[in-house]
Amino acid sequence: MSLRFSKMHGIGNDFVVLDCRQQRFALSEAQIRAIADRRTGVGFDQLLSVEPARDPSCAFYYGIWNADGSATGQCGNGVRCVAAWLHRAGALAIGDTVRLESPSGPVAVKLLAADRVAVDMGEPDFAPAASGFDGSDHRLGLGSDRVEIGVVSMGNPHAVVHLADVADPSVPAWGPALTSHPRFAHGVNAGFVQKLTHDHLRLKVHERGSGWTLACGTGACAAMAVLRQRGEVGQSVQVDLPGGTLQIDWTGPGHPLWMTGPAAFVYEGEWLNH
Numbered sequence: 001m002s003l004r005f006s007k008m009h010g011i012g013n014d015f016v017v018l019d020c021r022q023q024r025f026a027l028s029e030a031q032i033r034a035i036a037d038r039r040t041g042v043g044f045d046q047l048l049s050v051e052p053a054r055d056p057s058c059a060f061y062y063g064i065w066n067a068d069g070s071a072t073g074q075c076g077n078g079v080r081c082v083a084a085w086l087h088r089a090g091a092l093a094i095g096d097t098v099r100l101e102s103p104s105g106p107v108a109v110k111l112l113a114a115d116r117v118a119v120d121m122g123e124p125d126f127a128p129a130a131s132g133f134d135g136s137d138h139r140l141g142l143g144s145d146r147v148e149i150g151v152v153s154m155g156n157p158h159a160v161v162h163l164a165d166v167a168d169p170s171v172p173a174w175g176p177a178l179t180s181h182p183r184f185a186h187g188v189n190a191g192f193v194q195k196l197t198h199d200h201l202r203l204k205v206h207e208r209g210s211g212w213t214l215a216c217g218t219g220a221c222a223a224m225a226v227l228r229q230r231g232e233v234g235q236s237v238q239v240d241l242p243g244g245t246l247q248i249d250w251t252g253p254g255h256p257l258w259m260t261g262p263a264a265f266v267y268e269g270e271w272l273n274h
């Protein structure tokens with residue numbers, strides 16, 4: 001049996017997108033890992049399924065799996081790609097705003113152009129429990145180092161470390177150590193952020209379940225939210241990641257956070273090893 005898919009990316013965070021509107025999603029973790037393999041499979045950071053919505057207020061549901069086969073609650077670059085995918089499938093027009101259902105709840109997407117999407121990602125949740133974090137002491141031991149983290153859920157868990165320079169030589173080791181830190185019950189996405197100006201950040205993210213990625217949309221939202229909560233940035237911030245730039249807008253508590261950025265098609269394919 002074969003499996004048709006679209007290969008997409010959002011500033012280098014790459015996806016396999018499956019049309020599950022008529023056909024139920026039925027891949028095992030092992031099959032997801034096989035498709036994720038960049039040598040013997042297709043390769044992706046996340047696999048996305050587009051499915052009928054369970055919530056009647058939403059147009060479609062999207063599922064999200066990391067390259068290691070684990071499921072997660074949200075994916076910022078992924079939801080922009082789902083919106084562009086729906087446009088190509090004739091289900092979403094440019095200029096339209098639609099509610100989509102993620103595993104962590106509804107988000108609103110606005111298709112600005114065939115390849116540009118704004119998303120209301122909801123309000124950042126700073127409660128430690130929302131990120132599976134075990135308490136109020138935000139200093140963590142990473143090997144022989146101690147770092148201060150900001151913890152926030154954007155529908156998935158994030159730990160954000162503010163550094164003077166994201167090229168800090170400790171970052172390559174801190175990424176995996178933070179992602180699997182035992183104080184997070186389910187692992188965490190680890191963001192390392194540098195403030196360039198009041199409205200401009202630089203960010204690198206080591207993602208839970210996928211490793212270092214060229215971009216993490218929810219990571220950009222999390223980094224902005226943590227620095228905004230600390231009064232370090234304004235309400236409209238450009239976040240530069242290794243694969244490109246996202247615009248993040250957040251007035252503050254009581255308001256939703258918006259993420260705006262591109263979504264790109266790479267090719268349509270057929271997985272024959274199913």
Ligand SMILES: N[C@@H](CCC[C@H](N)C(=O)O)C(=O)O
Pocket residue numbers: 013045046066071072073074075076077078156157189207208209210213215216217218219
């Ligand atoms: N790349 C994503 C985040 C994907 C999920 C993450 N690895 C997790 O396990 O929560 C994004 O763009 O937000």
